[in-house]
Amino acid sequence: MKKEIAELRELVTPLSPKKDEILDFKEAQVFLKFSRSKLRQLIRDNEIPFSKKESRIRFSKNALVQWMNQ
Numbered sequence: 001m002k003k004e005i006a007e008l009r010e011l012v013t014p015l016s017p018k019k020d021e022i023l024d025f026k027e028a029q030v031f032l033k034f035s036r037s038k039l040r041q042l043i044r045d046n047e048i049p050f051s052k053k054e055s056r057i058r059f060s061k062n063a064l065v066q067w068m069n070q
Contacts, residue, residue, distance in 0.1 A: 021061040028059040032068075 023031060028050075029039050042048040049063040 020063075023059040023061055023064070025057050025059075028064065031061065032064065 025039070028034075029036060032039065034042075039048070043050055043057060049060065049067055051058050051060075
């Protein structure tokens with residue numbers, strides 16, 4: 001039984017959602033391949049998902065992928 005459970009875990013683990021990665025401005029810029037001004041414009045126009053904490057802009061990598069696929 002333990003062997004079967006171990007085999008099932010090996011099959012399920014790759015399907016499990018990965019923990020969301022949080023990107024700072026520069027990391028998001030590189031990930032999206034946008035210029036600094038383009039990314040700032042998208043933030044200013046509220047056209048891209050982002051959050052602001054202590055005056056620092058952060059991006060959820062999962063949210064950016066979903067946004068790109070819209």
